[in-house]
Amino acid sequence: MVKTNNMPKAKISKTKILSKLFVGTVIISLVALLFPTQVVLAVPPTVGIVVADTALKAGETSGVTFTFSEVVAGFTNDDLTIASGTLDTVTSADGGTTWTAILTPTPNIEDATNVITINMTGVADVAGNPGVGTTNSNNYAIDTLRPTVGIVLSDYDIKIGDTATVTFTFSEAPTGFTTADVTVGNGAITDPVGGPLIYTATYTPTADTKDTTNVITVGTNWTDAAGNAPAAVANSANYEVDTSAPTGGAVIISAAPTAPAEKPAEKKAEEVVKVVKPITQMTIAELKTEIVRITALIAQLQVELAKLIGAPVLTLDVNLKYNGSGDDVKLLQTWLAKDPKIYPKALVTGWFGPLTKAAVIRFQEKYADEGLAPWGITKGTGFVGSTTREKLNALYSGK
Secondary structure, eight states: OOOOOOOOOOOOOHHHHHHHHHHHHHHHHHHHHHSOOOOOOOOOOOEEEEESOSEEETTOOEEEEEEESSOEESOOGGGEEETTEEEOOOEESSSSSEEEEEEEEOSSOEESOOOEEEEGGGOEETTOOBOOSEEEOOOOEEEOOOOOEEEEESOSEEETTOOEEEEEEESSOOBSOOGGGEEETTEEEOOOEEOSSEEEEEEEEOSSOEEEEEOEEEOSOOBOTTSOOOSSOEEOOOEEEEOOOOOTTOOOOOOSTTOTTOOOHHHHHHHHTOOSSOGGGOOHHHHHHHHHHHHHHHHHHHHHHHHHTTOOOOOOOSOBOTTOBSHHHHHHHHHHTTSTTTOTTOOOOSBOOHHHHHHHHHHHHHTHHHHTGGGTOOSOOSOBOHHHHHHHHHHHTTO
């Protein structure tokens, strides 16, 4: 006999299924809470760079701030490129998110476009995710080029009734430049006029004065447009002032061989060794003055000696300057032409023109120790004064 199972089949309701799913979800949630796991997302760090002072001049510095999106490691100055300046060591005071340093601009430059660049590939967050690409700071301008000024006189041999034009040539347009910035030796100047780079003034010498050592000096109380002051004072070349009027009964002594009031050779020989005070007690300036005086006396004695032996002697006994003319200029040109490197044109015209002036400057700079050093300058002026004449006479007189 065949038995059949007439038991009814079990039916699973939807309600039971949903209940079981809910229980499973709760269990999973409880496990997640009791046993949490850390999920790391590979997001690279980023940074913002801010230069505080965007217009730097000479003597200034600026703070720089690097603000990262998260704590980073491995960030050093090797990751940075700094335009027109240097940066001290970057440091962080908050564990590695914010870093700071001081920017010092490069001296003696002008550059309006500069940024600091960081190579982010050298930086990583604490999870080891490296940065990507490069990031630039805001732009900053740098002007650390200090201005300069050159001072030129139209006349370096000032006599009674003379004035001279003084030209001030600036490397950059000056701010705040006035006569208060100018110190004038034995005289005064009018208010400078002109601009933006070239100013002129008129120099008037002090009356009843005789001084062979004078300069015009510009101080450092003016600036360029960026506010940079000059690094040092500037001086003109030396000029001579003689505005003393001859007094009645005075005897003017000339070094010319035909001058009737010339002193005897024996008297001049005595003057060579006559000094105001012992050599060992003299200052450098006094020694230079004494050397000039003795050199002049030696030149006079050479003239006397030539007269005694009957030899004709030609000497330069007067100061010569640009645009002058006459036999003394011819003699000067003749002597300068003896050295082709000094006066290659070798023109003897009797007119002190630009070619002659250029030759005089080359001569002065060749013999700077004798002609320029006593005045404290190194560049030739083209003015044939006492020290230049003495060197010319020593080289060529009687030859």
